[in-house]
Amino acid sequence: MRSEEHGKPDRAVVRDALGVGVAVGLSGFAFGVTSAGSGLTLLQTCALSLLVFTGASQFALVGALAAGGNPLTAAAGAFFLGVRNAFYGLRLSQLLALPRAVRPFAAQWVIDETTAVALAQPTRRSVRLGFTVTGLSLYVLWNLTTLLGAAGAQAIGDTDAWGLDAAGPAVFLALLAPMLKTTTERAVAGLAVLLGLGLLPVLPAGVPVLVAALSAPAVLYLTGRRRADAAHDTSAGAPDGTAPGTPAGPPAGPRNDGPDVSGEGR
Numbered sequence: 001m002r003s004e005e006h007g008k009p010d011r012a013v014v015r016d017a018l019g020v021g022v023a024v025g026l027s028g029f030a031f032g033v034t035s036a037g038s039g040l041t042l043l044q045t046c047a048l049s050l051l052v053f054t055g056a057s058q059f060a061l062v063g064a065l066a067a068g069g070n071p072l073t074a075a076a077g078a079f080f081l082g083v084r085n086a087f088y089g090l091r092l093s094q095l096l097a098l099p100r101a102v103r104p105f106a107a108q109w110v111i112d113e114t115t116a117v118a119l120a121q122p123t124r125r126s127v128r129l130g131f132t133v134t135g136l137s138l139y140v141l142w143n144l145t146t147l148l149g150a151a152g153a154q155a156i157g158d159t160d161a162w163g164l165d166a167a168g169p170a171v172f173l174a175l176l177a178p179m180l181k182t183t184t185e186r187a188v189a190g191l192a193v194l195l196g197l198g199l200l201p202v203l204p205a206g207v208p209v210l211v212a213a214l215s216a217p218a219v220l221y222l223t224g225r226r227r228a229d230a231a232h233d234t235s236a237g238a239p240d241g242t243a244p245g246t247p248a249g250p251p252a253g254p255r256n257d258g259p260d261v262s263g264e265g266r
Contacts, residue, residue, distance in 0.1 A: 013126045017133035020113050024055070025141025031058055032149020038066035042150050049146040053139060054111050057082040060209060069204060077209040088115040095119070095127045109135030184223055191215035 028049060035045040040062065048058050057078035064074035089110045095118060098106055109131070117130040180186045192212040199208040 008126050013129045014133050017117050017130045018137055020117055021134050021137030024113050025138045026145055028142035028145035029149035032146040033153045035062040036150045036153035038062040045150040046147055049143045053108060054082050073207055080213055085110050092118060113138055188216050188219045191219060
């Protein structure tokens, strides 16, 4: 069955959505291990996945706590990372067009993965199907693997001795790296890394993450200035305001239309 006329088959939408949901949902195990290693209890770890349900913010929160950061600072960093979901919601609200009674429940699933799958669909039916299947599969698996990871970490004991404290950052980098497709995005990521690592020894835990967030507006500002300067130089270098490569035309001079043979000039 096709989603709508000229749309994708439902089977293809479900297959793609399940692929994303299963692949990302399994990384909840790494979060459970990292959270338990940061000192959170099993109940606290599971509550984060159930109620917050946004991987980047969860990893940022437990990472800052594991480094000895202030809980308020750690929560602020997680909050700023989660703000992007509000902008996703503005776009998805138009595409999904869900009844008002359903929207508060659907908002819990507005994350990177569900947004990516939904935006890739050609019709409203397929958008709703992709969003629902991705959100449901990811939510169930993420919470299940969070529970398994946290319980396993408690059984292991010292997660640092096993090197499992690096699981969270490794998963985060694995999710982030494929998204850096343009030069601007790579520049933002590179500057954020430099700021975060450079300020880590001199600022309290969690604060370097907040400062690193300034790399995005800084790079965008410099990119805009560079483009504006390039456009100005291009227009200033053209003769008489014409575009580069455009012939300027013959030099101005006395007009000579040839001899007057009409007799009117006599």
